Amino acid sequence: MDDPGTYSIAGRLAMAGFVMIAPTLLFLGLVRGLERLRDDAFLAEWARKQGRNPDDIANDDVLAALARGAGIEADESNAGRCPACGSSNRSDVTYCGECLARLS
Template sequence: MALSQLELAFRVGAGLFVIVAPTLLFLALWRGLESMRDDELVERARQRAENTERSSTEWTVGRSPVSVVPNSGPNDSETAACPSCGTENRTGVTYCRECLGRIDDP
């Protein structure tokens, strides 16, 4: 059952298409995204995120920054040790913040 030259050429062409087409499509997408990139917009978004982060963690009084201390609730001073790793966790939590082991309530 010999393949004709036309059928062989078709199979080779189809194989090359399957191998090369995804790479070419990816490169075209990459170039298109690069051409649409707006560096000024990215920089403004980065500055806005930094300003939001800074304003949520500190206030400025005059020229000296003052750190914001969240209100401490009644359970903030109470801790429970994780039975797996011994890390101190707040009481009432289900899983350890360090090893993610289950903490059984006493």
């Protein structure tokens, strides 16, 4: 009864479609979920506790503060300002995190 000819062409096409489409949909769901986590209320709450405006913080600010809280010192002496938009960037980056301008 397990003869390969017993499966219909439509069933095989449906299975092939599922195998091709399902990973893409799962990936898009993961990306959307990560975006929601990145932009969640945690960052706004952290900013309020720090006495800052939630709209003025960047994810790098939160990560740097959390690293300092964990005893990891960030190297602020080598931080540079973007010539295009003026935002501060780490010394080990090539492009600005805000405007994507090339840093010198």
